[in-house]
Amino acid sequence: MPKLSSQSILVPLLLATAVYLAAGRLGMLLAIPPGYSSALFPAAGIAFGLVLSFGERMLPAIFAGQILFHLSMSLSQSAGLNIDTISLALILAAIAVFQAAAAQRMIRHALKDRLVLDSNRDIFYFFLCTVVVSLVSSAMGVTALRLMGRLSGAESDSSWLVWWVGDVLGVITTTPLVLVLFARPADLWRSRRFNVLVPLSLCLLVVLVAFLFIRDRETQKQQLEFRLEAQRMSQNIQNRLNSNADVMDNIERLFSSSKHVEREEFATFVQHALRGNPAISLLTWVPLVRHAQKSAFERSVELEGYPGFRLTEKDENGRYQPARDRDEYFPMRYLQPYNSPPDLAGFDLGSVIRHRNAIEDARDTNQITATDPMLDERGQKVVMLYVPIYLRGHAISTPAERQEAFDGVAAGMFRVADMIQETLSAQEKNDMLIKFYDLSYPVSNGVFIDTIEWSDPAFQFQSTIHFGGKQYAFLVQASPLYWKTHVSWVTWSAMVGGLLFTGLFGAYLLMTSAHTYNVEALVKQRTAELHESEERLSSILDHAAEGILTCNTSGLIQSANPSAEALFHFPPGSLKGRQLFSLFPEERAQKTLHQHIDAITNTDSTSTMPKANRVEIRARQRSGDDIPLELAMTRVSLGTQTLLVIILHDLSEIKRADKLKSEFVSAVSHELRTPLTSIRGALGLLKGGVAPNIPEQAQKLLDMANDNAVRLTSLINDILDFEKLEYGGMQFHAEDHIVQHLVNQSIDANLGYAENFHVNLELAQQQLPDLWVHVDAQRFVQVLSNLLSNAIKFSGQRARVDVRLSMRGEWVKVEVQDYGIGISDDFKSSIFQKFTQAEANSARKYAGTGLGLSLSKTMIEKMGGKIGFKSEEGHGSLFYLLLPLIPPPDQRNPKI
CATH class of the missing domain: 3.30.450.20 (PAS domain)
Incomplete structure (x- = not known):
């Protein structure tokens, strides 16, 4: 891989960082509720592709891209930038770098640095490495999030699974696209751009479009289910608050139906309401006391058994003190339950602006009126509800008439948060995050309950609750526990199934494209070889010394x-x-x-x-x-x-040469035979004793001369026979013969020769019928005699030569077996060639010409037979003749 300067690599690193960031953000666009996690994280595939294509010099880009991605997600979720956020970004970036580097080394090691992905084995190892590395990185990432408090133990398993699936699917769908664009060898991967890049991109696009459609449909369904459940919760809370308001209406009816309500009567009446509504802190009767009635009112209460009863109010420090003079007082007279703070008895609610305003609103509107949120004696936020009580028999149609007939209010203190919590079931408390606050009051003080830590506008429901003449906002949002029971398995199945199909489709495209590339390369190679072969063949044909024609089966020359x-x-x-x-x-x-x-x-x-x-x-x-x-x-x-x-x-030159050779051999042979015959005759006479008293030394020379004359005569005869065979001069007169007679004739002719070598020549006795053959008797005896003489010569002193006859189907077989020196393996292939003997000095040692076996083979084949042999050096030889059998004369069809 070529080295790049720092300046030349800076631009690719910046581009790689931007692509990684964009891929990460794209993955978040494909998030699936719950938790808005994504089943596809293409940034992991981008990282794998970059390091596999360009090496580990791309790791800084992956590190920077992961940091920017995490920080951008934190800002988009309004988490802000702080030490924890930056620290987490650095940790996750280090994990991303580790994952990419480990994948690069593991994949290249498994593929032996042959990054072509053109076989089942290579693609299997590629996917296996992806799965293994993603398992490690997802486990490290989830552990880091848990240690930093970003994940609970219950969320770790699901988060790890989503992380792992997202990385694996991101790699198998995105990495091939990056490799097609940038991987080496460039020729191979460039050839895949149309066969892999286009169909894989289209497949991925179709899967993503289908996923977005299914996700939107499922999201709408989930939103509808969530909205219906939130509406039901809102209605239940409204009903609960209405039932508490009904308590105040019932108290108003008590006073309206009675001329005077005694303390015990009030206590008895409200006792049931207090038992059924734990959120009610107290219920009280608050009469209207004018300044002129103040002393009489205080004395009447004292007479009821409350000595020292006085109207009170609070000073600036919150301590109770006697009420100051004013035109009207609204003291709390009847208090239930009995364990209510004793200081509240006689407390003038008119001394507090919020209470006085609420009482006057209730008086003028003849409606239940609630105060603004406030804290009770235990620091809990409560509201006071006031329902007006009018004197019996007075008109109350107009505000003026109501003021004239106004006798006081029935008041109740309600813990709003408790009312809401009592309304919600345990399942709703786990599944839903809620917020309840007064719309007309500052948010910080008007919020009764708030369990929403972060906002999710897509799955958030808000309704308006009416209570005591005021409007309250009820906000509902799904909790993480809600999503555990409302997982969109249809969306997950569509996403994971589609991406797995895309990954497998990509693997198939890689294999088919590699096969196509290899076939095309092989075709190019074979075409070049064929072209070279054609040129070589044409050159050979053009320069060949022999004439070469090609023609079709009709004889037309091509x-x-x-x-x-x-x-x-x-x-x-x-x-x-x-x-x-x-x-x-x-x-x-x-x-x-x-x-x-x-x-x-x-x-x-x-x-x-x-x-x-x-x-x-x-x-x-x-x-x-x-x-x-x-x-x-x-x-x-x-x-x-x-x-x-x-x-x-x-053959013109060969024919001329053969003619000259034949003429020369014929002339030489005939010219030599006449003087040689005379020489042999003279030597024979001398050996026969014509000239007596020949010295012993001269006798040896005479014997040597006679032997060589015999040998020369045999050689000349053999040469003449060859000349006749080759040029058609030798005539064959084939007749029908019994083969046993011919064999006996050959043995008899060679008995004297065998005695000279002290060799026992025997015909094996076998019970065979007369075997008829159609041969030239003289030539057959000549062939068999040649085999017998050879066997005798090469057997050694006092040895044995066996002759056997047998039938082999439609053939008769004549075997000559000796037990002499045998034939070497090197000589077996040329034994029937002319002028050949097993050893260079064999001609001298055994007085041979080297033509006998060659002549025998030619003659026996001319008669329709075959000759062969078997031999083992040092253990003798077996020569055999095969001749076709003919029926005996008495079994032949008569001639017509």
Whole structure:
């Protein structure tokens, strides 16, 4: 990977930071209630792709991008910037860097630094590393959040699962897109831009659009369910407050229906209401006492058993003191329950502005009126409700009439927070966060209850509660516990299922695109190799010394190399398109050519390709001269087309040389035979004793000369036989014979030779019928005698040579077995070639010419038979002849 300067890498780092931040924010746009967590965090996939493409130099960009992402989320949630927020951002950024670096090293190690993802194994390891690294990073992140107090123990498991799923799905859907754009090798990944980038992006887009649609539908459904439940809660609270207001209405009816209500009567009447409403702090009767009635009122209360009763008020320090003179007083006379603070008895509510205003509002409107929020003796926020009491029989239609008939108020002190808490069930308290406050009062003092720590406008409900002639706001918001029982599994399933499909689709695209790339590369390579091969083949054909033609099965010439054109004296390119048979005008030549072409073309195409058929034939040049050729023909299948390849070898020089050789050998052989016969005769006479008294030393020389003359005569005869065989001079007169007679004849002819070597020559006795063969008796005896003489020579002194006859189906087999020196492995392949012997000095040691076996093979094959051998060096040899059996004369069909 090339090194970059600090200036040149700064821009890519800034761009990578911006892309990471944007991907993180995009993931939050795909958040799913509850908790607004996301099942897709593409920033993790961006980080993986960057480090896999550019290496660990991208880690600073990931670190900076994660910090900016976390801080931006904190600001958007109104959390503000503080030491905890910044510290958490640094920790999460370090975890993101660790995750990316660990993934890069693990994936490259698993793939052996071969980042092509073109096999099931590589893609499996890629996903496995993703899962493992994401498990570690999500566990570290959740642990950090717990230690910093951002997560409770109950929330850790779900948060860890969401974190892990989001990272895994983000990687498997986003990392391939980054790799396609930037990964190496560039040629491979660039070839995937259309095959992977476009369909994978479209698939991801479709999944995200479908997810957003499903999420919106599910969100609307959740919002409706939440709103219905919040409305029910609001209605229950309204009903509860109305029932408490009904208590005040009932007290008003008590006073309206009675001329005078005694203290005990009041206590008895309100006792039931107090027992059923623990949120009521006290109930009291507050009469209107004018200044002129003050003394009489105080004395009447004293007479009821409350000595020293006086109207009181509070000074600036909150201590009770006698009420100052004023036109009207509103003292609390009847107090229930009995354990109410004793100082409240006789307290003039008119001395407090909020109470006096509420009493006057109640008097003038003939409605229950509530005071502003205030603190009771125990520091709890309460409101006082006042219901007006009018004198019986007075008109109260107008405010003036009401003021004239006004007799006092029934008052009740209510703990609003307790009333609300008593209304809510335990489930509602866990599922819902609430806020209840007086709309007409400052928020800080008018709030009765508030459990909402952060605002969620999407899942928040607000209603107006009427109580005591005042309006109160009731705000409801879903709690984290609410979402645990209201999880949108449809949305989660759609998101996770769609993203998993996208990831698997991406893996499939990677594999198919890699396969396509490899196939295209292979095609290019094979095309180049084919082009090179064609050029090489063309060069070989152009420079080949032999003529080469190709033609179809109809004999139409498809191509001809320069040597073929020169052979037939045709200009370059003029042989193509001609008929092959026009080059061989003789009827015999055309017949031979047709037979060989038919033999090749009729061979089963599914069988092994036949070897080239060779045939000697005469062709005619353009000048009209005939030339002898050797044709080697074979078939070549090219798809559905079958071609014949014909190699032309000019035999003109060979034929001239063979003719000269034959003439030379014939002349030499005949010229040598006459003087050699005379020499052998003279030597024979001398050995026979014609000249007596020959010295011993001269006798040895005479024996040596006679032996070499015999050997030379044998060599000349063999050479003449070969000359006759090769050029058709040797005649075969085949007749029907019993093979046993011919074998005995050969053995008898070689018994004297065997005695000279002290070798026992035996025919194995077997019970066989007469076996008839059709052979030339003289040539067969010559072949078998050659095998017997060889066996005798190579057996050694006092050895044994066995001759056996047997039947092998429709063949008769004649075996000659010796137990002599055997044949070496190196010599077995050339034993039937001319002038060959197992050792260089064998000719001298065993007086051989090296032509016997070659002659034997040619002659036995001319008679329709076969020759073969088996041998093991040092353990002797077995030569055998195979001849086709013919029926005996009495079993043959008579001639018609």
